[in-house]
Amino acid sequence: xxxxxxxxxxxxxxxxxxxxxxxxxxxxxxxxxxxxxxxxxxxxxxxxxxxxxxxxxxxxxxxxxxxxxxxxxxxxxxxxxxxxxxxxxxxxxxxxxxxxxxxxxxxxxxxxxxxxxxxxxxxxxxxxxxxxxxxxxxxxxxxxxxxxxxxxxxxxxxxxxxxxxxxxxxxxxxxxxxxxxxxxxxxxxxxxxxxxxxxxxxxxxxxxxxxxxxxxxxxxxxxxxxxxxxxxxxxxxxxxxxxxxxxxxxxxxxxxxxxxxxxxxxxxxxxxxxxxxxxxxxxxxxxxxxxxxxxxxxxxxxxxxxxxxxxxxxxxxxxxxxxxxxxxxxxxxxxxx
Amino acid sequence: xxxxxxxxxxxxxxxxxxxxxxxxxxxxxxxxxxxxxxxxxxxxxxxxxxxxxxxxxxxxxxxxxxxxxxxxxxxxxxxxxxxxxxxxxxxxxxxxxxxxxxxxxxxxxxxxxxxxxxxxxxxxxxxxxxxxxxxxxxxxxxxxxxxxxxxxxxxxxxxxxxxxxxxxxxxxxxxxxxxxxxxxxxxxxxxxxxxxxxxxxxxxxxxxxxxxxxxxxxxxxxxxxxxxxxxxxxxxxxxxxxxxxxxxxxxxxxxxxxxxxxxxxxxxxxxxxxxxxxxxxxxxxxxxxxxxxxxxxxxxxxxxxxxxxxxxxxxxxxxxxxxxxxxxxxxxxxxxx
DNA sequence: TGAAGCTGCGAAAACGATTAAGTAAACATT
DNA sequence: AATGTTTACTTAATCGTTTTCGCAGCTTCA
Numbered sequence: 159x160x161x162x163x164x165x166x167x168x169x170x171x172x173x174x175x176x177x178x179x180x181x182x183x184x185x186x187x188x189x190x191x192x193x194x195x196x197x198x199x200x201x202x203x204x205x206x207x208x209x210x211x212x213x214x215x216x217x218x219x220x221x222x223x224x225x226x227x228x229x230x231x232x233x234x235x236x237x238x239x240x241x242x243x244x245x246x247x248x249x250x251x252x253x254x255x256x257x258x259x260x261x262x263x264x265x266x267x268x269x270x271x272x273x274x275x276x277x278x279x280x281x282x283x284x285x286x287x288x289x290x291x292x293x294x295x296x297x298x299x300x301x302x303x304x305x306x307x308x309x310x311x312x313x314x315x316x317x318x319x320x321x322x323x324x325x326x327x328x329x330x331x332x333x334x335x336x337x338x339x340x341x342x343x344x345x346x347x348x349x350x351x352x353x354x355x356x357x358x359x360x361x362x363x364x365x366x367x368x369x370x371x372x373x374x375x376x377x378x379x380x381x382x383x384x385x386x387x388x389x390x391x392x393x394x395x396x397x398x399x400x401x402x403x404x405x406x407x408x409x410x411x412x413x414x415x416x417x418x419x420x421x422x423x424x425x426x427x428x429x430x431x432x433x434x435x436x437x438x439x440x441x442x443x444x445x446x447x448x449x450x451x452x453x454x455x456x457x458x459x460x461x462x463x464x465x466x467x468x469x470x471x472x473x474x475x476x477x478x479x480x481x482x483x484x485x486x487x488x489x490x491x492x493x494x495x
Numbered sequence: 496x497x498x499x500x501x502x503x504x505x506x507x508x509x510x511x512x513x514x515x516x517x518x519x520x521x522x523x524x525x526x527x528x529x530x531x532x533x534x535x536x537x538x539x540x541x542x543x544x545x546x547x548x549x550x551x552x553x554x555x556x557x558x559x560x561x562x563x564x565x566x567x568x569x570x571x572x573x574x575x576x577x578x579x580x581x582x583x584x585x586x587x588x589x590x591x592x593x594x595x596x597x598x599x600x601x602x603x604x605x606x607x608x609x610x611x612x613x614x615x616x617x618x619x620x621x622x623x624x625x626x627x628x629x630x631x632x633x634x635x636x637x638x639x640x641x642x643x644x645x646x647x648x649x650x651x652x653x654x655x656x657x658x659x660x661x662x663x664x665x666x667x668x669x670x671x672x673x674x675x676x677x678x679x680x681x682x683x684x685x686x687x688x689x690x691x692x693x694x695x696x697x698x699x700x701x702x703x704x705x706x707x708x709x710x711x712x713x714x715x716x717x718x719x720x721x722x723x724x725x726x727x728x729x730x731x732x733x734x735x736x737x738x739x740x741x742x743x744x745x746x747x748x749x750x751x752x753x754x755x756x757x758x759x760x761x762x763x764x765x766x767x768x769x770x771x772x773x774x775x776x777x778x779x780x781x782x783x784x785x786x787x788x789x790x791x792x793x794x795x796x797x798x799x800x801x802x803x804x805x806x807x808x809x810x811x812x813x814x815x816x817x818x819x820x821x822x823x824x825x826x827x828x829x830x831x832x
Numbered sequence: 833t834g835a836a837g838c839t840g841c842g843a844a845a846a847c848g849a850t851t852a853a854g855t856a857a858a859c860a861t862t
Numbered sequence: 863a864a865t866g867t868t869t870a871c872t873t874a875a876t877c878g879t880t881t882t883c884g885c886a887g888c889t890t891c892a
Contacts, residue, residue: 159611161878172842177880187840204608208554209878211545212847226579238575249596254613256591257582271541274496276591381777414779437774440718442751498848509872514850524870546848549877 160201168197180205211277220248220463221258221278223269223296225286234379234407235435236452240284240306243456251464253279260292269296280463282306284456288347302470304463306455308348314466315477316459320352321359323448324402326484327430328360330446331400335493336428337366340391340398342412344378344405353432357402378404381411388415392427399428400490406431406438406447424491434485443488450482497538505534517542548614557585557800558595558615560606560633562623571716571744572772573789574622577643580793581619588801590616597629606633617804619643619796625684639807641800643792644686651803652814653796657689658696660785661739663821664767665697667783668737672830673765674703677728677735679749681715681742690769694739715741718748725752729764736765737827743768743775743784761828771822780825787819 162173169176171190179186179194186194211217222244224237248255258272258281269292273281280302286293288308297303297310305315331339341357343350361368372391377383384403391398392415403409409431416427423429424443431438434449458478466473499510506513508527516523516531517540523531548554559581561574585592595609595618606629610618617639623630625645634640634647642652668676678694680687698705709728714720721740728735729752740746746768753764760766761780768775771786795815803810 159878162880163878173879174843174881175841177878178841181880183881185840190840202608204604204612206549206614206878207612208545208548208614209847210880212543212549212849212877213879213881215847217545235572238571245594249594254593256593257586259586267541271539275541275544277543277545410774410777414777417779437747440747440751442754496848499850500848510849511851511873512871514848515871518850520851522870527870543848546877547850549879550848550850552877 159206160203161206162203164201165194165198165203168201169194215277217277217279218253219256219276219278220253220460220467221273221276221281222255223258223281223283223286223293225259235437236379236405236407236433236450237285239435239452240456240459243453244282244284244460245456247457247460248464251460253460253464268292270299270301273299273301280304280467282459282463283308284459302463302466304459304466306459309477312475314462314473314475316455316462316480317477318450318455318480318482320349321356323432323450323482324353324356325360327402327432327446327448328357328366329364330484330486331402331428331430331490332360332364332366334428334490336400336490338372338396338398339366339368339400339402340372340374341368341402342374342376342384342387342391342404342408344376346375350404372398376404376408379407381408381414383411384408385411385415388412389419392416392419392421397427399493400430401427402430402432404432406433406435406445409438409445409447410441424489428490430490434482438485438487441487445485446487446490447485448482449485451480454480496543497540498543499540501538502531502535502540505538506531552614554614554616555590556613556615557590557592557797557804558610558613558618559592560595560618560620560623560630562596572774573716573742573744573770573787576772576789577621577793577796580790581621581797582793584794584797585801588797590797590801605629607636607638610636610638617641617800619800620645621793621796639800639803641796641803643796644684646685646814649812651799651810651812653792653799653817654814655787655792655817655819657686658693660769660787660819661690661693662697664739664769664783664785665694665703666701667821667823668739668765668767668827669697669701669703671765671827673737673827675709675733675735676703676705676737676739677709677711678705678739679711679713679721679724679728679741679745681713683712687741709735713741713745716744718745718751720748721745722748722752725749726756729753729756729758734764736830737767738764739767739769741769743770743772743782746775746782746784747778761826765827767827771819775822775824778824782822783824783827784822785819786822788817791817 162176165176166173175186176194179191180198245255256276256278258269260267260269283305297313303313305313307317309315343354374387376387401412403412409429413423413429416423421427431445431447434447438445438447458480462478499513502513503510512523513531516528517535582592593613593615595606597604597606620642634650640650642650644654646652680690711724713724728738738749740749746766750760750766753760758764768782768784771784775782775784795817
């Protein structure tokens with residue numbers, strides 16, 4: 159590998175000079191600089207990230223915590239889109255990303271330890287169990303952190319407005335005559351709390367009473383459990399006319415349940431998703447859902463983190479809300495027609 | 496950050512001793528070693544990966560080249576599952592992964608340069624344009640490489656048997672009476688070549704003649720284009736009874752096309768996918784498809800690469816075939832019944 | 833002319849780890 | 863007792879950078 163030393167030799171200068179020339183320091187003569195740059199290019203020089211990180215304590219590497227909610231969390235379009243946009247934005251700023259997990263090799267370690275080991279400049283917590291003490295340790299550590307869809311005190315968080323999304327969806331259905339609403343929600347995370355709040359407030363304001371048995375807890379991104387819950391909701395005489403699902407993916411399980419019971423969407427039962435993953439657009443009928451700007455979620459998280467890393471004094475430690483929008487598909491029937 | 500020096504001071508030994516104790520070198524006394532281990536633990540010591548990499552030229556980091564075939568390649572279940580299993584296997588061996596791209600920061604660079612910059616110990620090329628000269632440069636460099644679904648000379652590759660998969664699917668359909676087959680395939684990569692070969696050979700052996708106009712080139716993972724092509728296939732009088740799609744995801748586009756034309760699956764038209772992504776199992780009807788062992792694809796690729804990194808002399812530079820299996824869903828009609 | 837100020841570059845230390853080579857003490861061998 | 867052999871450590875160099883400080887040589891100005 160060609161190093162500073164090689165360039166220095168070829169140019170008849172010291173490594174210090176080469177380093178400064180390449181880094182654009184001002185105290186290098188123009189002719190010397192251009193000569194160094196040319197030779198560096200000729201030799202195909204590329205800095206050694208390890209050496210640089212060792213010396214400067216800056217790795218240009220950001221950690222991403224991505225704990226699979228179910229196994230294979232990455233496999234879900236929602237998360238992988240977020241991940242991909244984090245990576246894209248990081249790349250644009252010259253950062254690479256490293257997945258942070260527990261256990262470096264055989265040794266079992268904490269997330270924080272892994273971060274220290276790799277010397278990441280900061281961390282995006284994209285998906286995790288926020289009650290896990292190791293996550294708390296990480297958040298409280300002296301390390302730039304941005305969380306997605308979860309708020310910590312004095313930390314930057316990028317969140318989608320779950321309350322608003324749910325509110326909009328409820329109003330959409332209500333505007334089409336639906337008054338018998340059922341909701342299947344995910345695990346009791348802050349995301350779910352937001353959505354439940356939105357749901358209940360909207361219902362209250364619209365004067366819609368939702369029986370307790372029509373509000374069920376399921377599991378995010380799990381179409382199986384969603385299928386089962388949907389069947390329960392549809393058993394018996396008194397049925398909801400519209401079901402709100404925890405997310406688009408598990409919604410598919412719900413749709414299957416509906417079909418299996420000999421009912422059709424939206425003719426007999428209306429269905430509403432959440433997320434707006436690409437799949438929701440190519441389904442038939444296109445799913446009516448709340449389209450989260452997953453792209454922005456990841457991009458903003460990465461951008462904010464990098465800002466925090468590079469300008470720690472001026473960065474504002476607060477939440478950033480990423481807007482979503484209603485995707486009107488064909489899965490909700492207009493009862494007024 | 497606590498370093499070897501801190502431990503050395505606390506233990507009254509040299510840093511060399513601490514290093515050797517922690518790395519399990521034999522020339523350290525048992526009592527000294529245990530004392531060092533205890534103190535290291537107390538102090539929460541974690542090695543500095545940069546320093547170690549600088550000295551040893553081993554980063555315990557493997558690069559992953561993942562060029563989005565379409566935008567958002569990561570977003571597709573097939574790729575993200577592969578990625579996730581690469582990452583899982585790497586993690587099990589104490590490696591982290593780094594996405595390799597072109598351009599470190601503002602500077603435009605080659606994949607190889609990026610690898611050198613980060614000092615990765617090896618690379619998995621999971622998805623890329625294999626005609627790109629920069630990919631070739633990478634493959635020919637003096638760096639352990641494993642490719643997925645593409646074969647290079649004297650390099651390890653992990654491939655799925657596309658010929659066999661297609662062959663099995665054709666025979667499956669033929670066994671149910673289908674003799675009017677259509678095929679939409681992806682871009683002309685080696686994957687497609689394998690599948691086409693399998694398709695044609697199976698047809699020939701079964702005495703099935705497929706008109707040229709029923710073999711169409713589409714785009715992998717693009718449901719839009721697939722939808723359009725499907726419509727073309729179904730226009731006119733003489734229709735195929737069974738359509739083979741490039742992959743499960745784009746198949747959805749095909750299914751939509753079928754529905755839009757007032758036809759039903761499988762009653763009027765049978766549909767066959769490829770990949771066996773999770774979605775294919777929760778669809779209704781469940782898709783009949785070739786289930787690739789994506790899990791194994793990633794796991795084996797990572798395992799092979801690590802073997803190559805750690806035992807370069809004994810690793811066998813050859814292809815590894817990952818078996819798939821037919822997933823019998825309900826999207827192919829039995830015409831004999 | 834001498835002091836002061838620039839300009840452009842080099843010397844050297846430092847980051848945190850690994851490791852070859854050296855050494856002192858203990859032990860074994862003849 | 864003299865000599866080799868082990869054992870358990872230390873010393874010091876090194877990986878490739880960055881960065882502080884210092885130092886010439888030149889210019890400027892009184």
